[in-house]
Amino acid sequence: MTSNSTPKISRRALEMPQNAIRHLVPLAEAAERRGVHVHRLNIGQPDIVTPPELSAPLESSLPSVFAYGHSAGDLSLRRALRNDLARVGAQVHEDDILVTHGASEALTFALTALCDAGDEVLTPDPTYANYLGFSASLGVGLRPIPTFAEDRWALPSTLGDRVNSKTRAILLSNPGNPTGAFYSREVLSGLLQAARRHDLWLIVDEVYRGLVFGEHPAYSALSLDDPEHRVIVVESTSKRYSTCGLRIGALVTRNAAIREATMSFAQARLSCSVLSQQMVAQIDTLDEDAREAITNTYRERLALTHELLATIPGVYAPPAEGAFYQMATLPVRDASRFVRFLVEEFSCDGETVLVAPAAGFYLDPTRGIDQIRIACVLGLDSLRAALRCLAAGLRAYLAAHPDQGVGAPPPRAT
């Protein structure tokens, strides 16, 4: 008998959350079709030119057969990544490094290796939105550790009753997306101690490693005192070296059992792009000035963004200390509605701005509703124009929808 319907799809597929940021892109595209220039500060796609040194392999003769690479990654790239870690005081062997398709694949490898369906992972709330997707696709629960802008996103001193028999790991990004928080070596050592007390793994996502702007120097969690090797670092060159589309990241661990398990996953997907690996291996040829220039670029952008946000009445935005994101609490009831207004109904001299409503980064559905995240991925002039649109847009929104404002002083006239 022939069935007229298709077989059902999995519960995991149905429960997979939508990416909370990308769904606004069609609205920005529609605004652009109307002739409005949209300053896109919604996703962490750096505009910084990929270092030209990385193109060197493209200029030499390419192989006649692009064969599969080694499942663990090319040795030259693993050595370059090892040297990159050594620059921030973490000594690892190249065999501790498994090259992956971006940090995204490293994260799924880590979660798959550590957790069975039904297990739980603790993560600061707000958190990187795709952790929700990665964990949902594996049937793993994410349990929030609430953090607050007013406390500069500080972590609580104990994990308390958040740990239960199903808890396997703590997962956080440091420097952090979306918060821009940077947890110092002392803070992360404390978290590692808590992980030891509760016998948990500690997964540290260091995609933004090196992009730190405050008093604390950059470091890797792999340089912490970790006798049982419970730290697993996932990293990537996507952000630091502006190589998002090359899709190169890594999982780094000194733990033999995790290395073996994740290597089996890597063998099952055969290899990463050999050409991307050759290109990214060239990061080893960059001089310190090139690295510093990238950090300084983001430092200036965040400083400007913070300064301009401070001039907008009713906005609360403590300065970011790392990565390239600035969170801001707005004097509105629903920042999502305001963001839609900016791209659907508003323009200022033919321009507007797209930012990320922050609710999509929170596990707790009651939090972040009045917040946005600004990705400082455009140059200073564009940021100035974008922040001008944000301020003017906020005035226009509150004037058009006075019931949507909260606790704000009356909008300032210009």
Ligand SMILES: Cc1ncc(COP(=O)(O)O)c(C=O)c1O
């Ligand atoms: C905290 C964090 N982890 C991982 C990723 C994904 O990185 P990749 O491009 O290397 O997959 C991102 C991208 O925005 C991120 O912000």
